[in-house]
Amino acid sequence: MRFLITGVNHKTAPVEVREKLAFDPHALAPALSGLMSCHGVSEGVILSTCNRVEIAVTAQNGDEPAVDSFLSESRRVPLGEIAPHLYHLADQEAIHHLFRVAASLDSMVIGEPQILGQIKSAYAAAKAHGAVGGFLDAILTRAFSVAKRVRTETGIGENAVSVSYAAVELAREIFGTLAGKSVMIVGAGKMSELAAQHLHRSGVTNIFVANRTYERAREMAGLFQGAIVEYEQLLAALPQMDIVITSSGAPHYILKKADVRRIIEARRNRPIFLIDIAVPRNIEPAVNEIDNVFLYDIDDLQRVVAANIGERKKRADQAEEIVAAEVERMMARLKAREVVPTIVGLQEQLEQMRLAEVARLRGKLGALTPQQEEAIESLTRGLVAKIAHGPISELRRQAGRPEGLAIVEAIRKVFRLES
């Protein structure tokens, strides 16, 4: 069996090409039918995300499935237009690629967790369509467990690699749980909206918005069932807040050291986390000197993100090693799978010979005592097992070796197994 991958990803193709090739979920079922009717395709699965379109198929040895033309025809894009962006991978390389993709090592943001889920749903769709048999199933399920192993052993997805998510991670480092915490958003920009969204998802329940223009404040408060605080009442409301995100366009500091000192006193020293993503800054930097106040500005957050990305790269190297080792193991396993029919055939062949010979012997000798029956039975069985032992262990040893195929062929010929 051969395993082949054809596709484009964010490295080989610009978005103009990727969007033409993408399969939306409704188009997936007919596309799978089309793929399966393609010449030479035994099994197939289609993965289509915003960063990649990949088609993985298995084929009998010697067959050359026409996946390129299938892609061109089913997406109605001239082959010449997509050909320069397509890559073709076979067998070991294809498995290596699949494992890397599943482990999120081939992603735009290395270590992002969505890709595994996307592969799983592609697998589910193909399976529901009857396009997945034993061979492809073995490879794909192995890819899932490799991805899981990479994730747990390297912790590659652990640290935040976006500014808004880094803010949430920091809030967790300060407060532990975020459930029941209150957050104030000052100035309703895009970035603060993202951060608020992450916080909302992490269990922050009380969200307050203060903005100079009332309309925008109401719009944003609506997103999180938040409350609106009058811009003039901001200082009075702050002692109740655990997290404050500022991104207003004010040209001067809206929170000075003296203000924050009063706030922390009113909070009886319960810690407060101030996130200032505005440029120019909204909060006086010296505020960070006050006990139990933690102030991070946009540069601090970006430094955290940069450090996390560096950390991910380091872990990605470790992950590549795991993937390489897993590919080796998978190849050995697939090769071992290939010799299984030969071993079974050999055993059946010898058993039939034995039975035929025993029958012939019994015709000559006539009636036998049970002891004699048993002696003949064990003699012939032992003989057959001895003869089979050599070739079978050789087959097992040769499985997975480059020169193995010739030896397997030789054994088949010697024992007259059908070619």
Add this chain to the structure above:
Amino acid sequence: MHEMSVMWLRIAAVLYSLGLLHVLLTLIHRRRDRVFRVAIVAFYTGVVIHAVSIVEQTAAAGRIPANDFFQSASLCGLLCALLFLFLYWRYGYESLAVFVFPLVFVLALVGELGSPVASWADTRLRSAWLVVHVVLVLIGYAALLLTAVTSILYLVRERQLKTKKSGGTLPPLGTLDTMMSRALSIGFVFITLAVIAGSTWASIESGTRWIRDPRIIISLATWALYLVIVFLRVTAGWRGRKAAFMVLGLVGCSAITWAAHTGLKSLLSR
């Protein structure tokens, strides 16, 4: 000391112990209201009886009873209690109770120990009592040690977050703070019980001489420091870095107390 006045003082101490119980329960459970109502009534009654005891002593001696440490402790306890009641009545400073209840109880207890009861009826009781004291101290110290470790972790973590070098494997700051507070409270509960057991034991063992022992003075001072820290933490909201440093100081004092009690003193003074 006058027979009757000692008895009144003992009754007052028993009533004050309800206040102490309230504080200990608050520290462990964080439920206040119902126990507080009982405790404050007992406290009022205790103050009245305490005053009766002092008045009787004054009448018997013909002057204010402040002749020795025990009498002064009792008097001081009454004054603290009266001050607290005034502040409570005038301003509703309920949170002061965390500080005052244990203090007044221990002062009344010490005052009452000025007239020791009969010596040990049985040596087995004597050693069992001592074992109880030691076990209470050890549990208290274990909790205190845990507080110290958490405090150090807290300080490290806080520094990381302040200097923006995050990404360590330490628990979140809030978790550490909660752990610190919990361990401190539990430690205080056990150390307080140990101080009560220890003082009573010493009083029965050696009459009134024990109070002049420097070891006892060190222990009582450490306990008082502990009380102050718990008070500041519970009522004044001293948390975070300041609290962590205070706890480390307390651990230092406790180490000295420990050393004084386990014979290291003789080693050091040699």
